Amino acid sequence: MSEKSGEIKLDHIDRKILEILQDNAKTPYAQIASQLGISEATVHLRIKKLSSIGVIKRFQAIVDPEKVGRKVTAIIGVVASPQKYSQVLKELEKMPEIVEIYDVAGEYSTLLKVRAKSKEDLARILDDIGKIDGVESTKTMYVLRVIKEDPRVQVD
Structure with missing residues (x-):
């Protein structure tokens, strides 16, 4: 991740994590880690970082x-x-x-x-x-x- 002119530059792992979470925010870290071939700790740290810099605004249920x-x-x-x-x-x-x-x-x-x-x-x-x-x-x-x-x- 790097920031340039207000836009956050995301690598392929960050982008894939965001895609997975947007489809289902309740996806377990272990499942994300397995899909991406990285550790659960890495998933946790990346999600925490994406949240702290405002890329992930919040987790919510989408109600009909x-x-x-x-x-x-x-x-x-x-x-x-x-x-x-x-x-x-x-x-x-x-x-x-x-x-x-x-x-x-x-x-x-x-x-x-x-x-x-x-x-x-x-x-x-x-x-x-x-x-x-x-x-x-x-x-x-x-x-x-x-x-x-x-x-x-x-x-x-």
């Missing part, structure tokens, strides 16, 4: 939103007043139904991914967003079906 009652997904474009944009972002971050917030260039100030329980719940969320001081307008795209959604990052 529909199976836990979040049946509605929407993408919302928000136009915000430039003078109040930072405060708008802080207010949006507080809303648990908003699962992703992107600062973007173009037509919108920010794009949001929202997971709601129902259409009525989505309407309430939109009302709450509209009430934030500095929000000038929103445009909502209701997701009909998910074609691809993959949290893994290609590490080649």
